[in-house]
Amino acid sequence: MTAQPPAPSADLLREHGLHVTVQRLAVLRAVHGRAHATADEVAEVVRSEIGTISRQAVYDVLGALVEKGIVRRIQPSRSPARYEARVDDNHHHLICRGCGRIVDVDCAVGDAPCLHAADDHGYAIDEAEVIYWGRCPACREAADGR
Template identity: 80%
Template sequence: MPAQPPAASPDLLRQHGLKATAQRIAVLRAVTGSAHSTAEDVATVVRAEIGTISRQAVYDVLGALVEVGLVRRIEPSRSPARYEARVDDNHHHLICRDCGRIVDVDCAVGQMPCMHPSDDHGYEIDEAEVVYWGRCADCRAAVPAG
């Protein structure tokens, strides 16, 4: 079972060298509370919690949180960037081609194709980013593949 992200708190921000502002706490709480959120999703949650916040302020806070490793930014093809608080475990994602739902999947194990590059070009590899695309069970049940 994957580790849960740490709770959003002023101390957590300070431990990562960030000033604990109301905006940063609210943005981190929003990301922690809902995995794979877009910046607009985060802004909506933050506005409900603390009132007015600009879109640029949300992007600035998200960028700072990504930079210090408290938040991970993923960029699925054909989708806006998403943010999650599950970091440091090299997990991957399943994305539905129809509805766009994204779910976490733990790192693939064993001797699967493409887990190790055919030529590492001298790189010391410390992370793999894998995205599995398909159709979720709900979409398959609603409209069978044709």
């Protein structure tokens, strides 16, 4: 079962010690509205909602939201960073090598972390990040010439 992230709100920002601003709320809504969005995609959504906002302001807000644990940042190989509102559940990602689509994959086995390191080198491991790579059904169909 996929955990639903808390709805974006001024209270959510306050609970995490952040001042409530129009920009922060708009960025939070954009991330909630489009999982795995890039900063540029978030900026585009925010601009359509509130008008002018600089790319740097979007990055600053995303950084603050990630730092407070409200938003999760992932950076798949050969891809810009992506942002999502689904946090604190140790889920993983499946990425299509063809079109780049990203979908969430719940933890397959056991409690978090799903994977246990053969040698933890003394670390107290509390999270495992896994990215599965493959081809989505649409890209497989296109490659097969259907």
